[in-house]
Structure formats: structure tokens, C-alpha cells
Amino acid sequence: MKVIFLDIDGVLNSDEYIKKVKKLHTQGIENEIDVNKVKLLKRAVDETKAKVVLTSSWRYTRKAQSLKDLLLSYGIHVDTTPFINHKRGLEIKKWLSDNLNVEEYVIIDDEIFDSYDEELMSNLIKISNGNGYTFGDGLLPKDVDEIIKRLGKELELEFEQEEIDR
Numbered sequence: 001m002k003v004i005f006l007d008i009d010g011v012l013n014s015d016e017y018i019k020k021v022k023k024l025h026t027q028g029i030e031n032e033i034d035v036n037k038v039k040l041l042k043r044a045v046d047e048t049k050a051k052v053v054l055t056s057s058w059r060y061t062r063k064a065q066s067l068k069d070l071l072l073s074y075g076i077h078v079d080t081t082p083f084i085n086h087k088r089g090l091e092i093k094k095w096l097s098d099n100l101n102v103e104e105y106v107i108i109d110d111e112i113f114d115s116y117d118e119e120l121m122s123n124l125i126k127i128s129n130g131n132g133y134t135f136g137d138g139l140l141p142k143d144v145d146e147i148i149k150r151l152g153k154e155l156e157l158e159f160e161q162e163e164i165d166r
Contacts, residue, residue, distance in 0.1 A: 010110030
């Protein structure tokens, strides 16, 4: 199994988007999550067939279900890491130890945490330029290209079956 460990703020939103929606006075989860960033994530998921696991603090807030519903509306099913005293690196390691069939994984985050060890750092794709203080640019096409490069593209099973049948 391939896995994308996903942060939210600074990844699925941006300074530009937040500024734009404040002017529009929108309501709901779309007030905080840029669906264009979700579509970029969907491209990475579709091309790699990776499972998405939330690492963001959003996973234990009142917004968690709205976020999951939004992602699901785009065909992105999510799991979550366990809560271990705000130690994101330990939370990822625990999820990995509980799911031993992980072949490859990437961590998509706009921050680097003290609890990230060398292994986690080697799997980090640092998104944006906000560094946890602002949202920065959020997920960009170049980031999706890097996710796909690291996890590898998966061919559609239908295509593979057609080739086998020939």
C-alpha cells in the first residue's frame, strides 16, 4: 500500500485563497479549504492509488467530519493517525507500525516537526512557504508531480487486464 500523510493548513488552502473567501463571506468548509487544492490532491491519489491519512490537527476538531465529507465528495477516502500528545512524527510512526503493509509513503506538510526523525524527513515533501505562520501557497502542481514521482504511477487494472488478455 502507498500512503499520503496529509496536513491541511498550508496544504489544502493558501494565503491567497483565504484572502479571497473573506471578501466573499462564504460559509462552510469551503471557507477554509480550497477545492482546487483538493482536486490537485485527487490527481495524486488517482495516479498513485495511495491511501490518504490525515495528520493535521483538524482530525480532532469539530471540522473533522466536514473535511472528511468534502474529501469524500471528491472520491478521497481518509484514515487518521492516532493522537499522541501533539507529536506528529510519533503519530505517523504509530500508524505505520499498526499498518505493516505500507510499501511507500510521503508526508505532505508545510511544517517540519521536532518529532520527525531521519526516516520521516526523507519522506517529507515540504509544501508551501508559510512554515506554520501563514498558509503560504498551499499544494501546487509541482508538489503533486513530486508525490507521483516518489510514490510511482499505478496503471489502471483494466488496462493491465487488456494487455494480459492479448
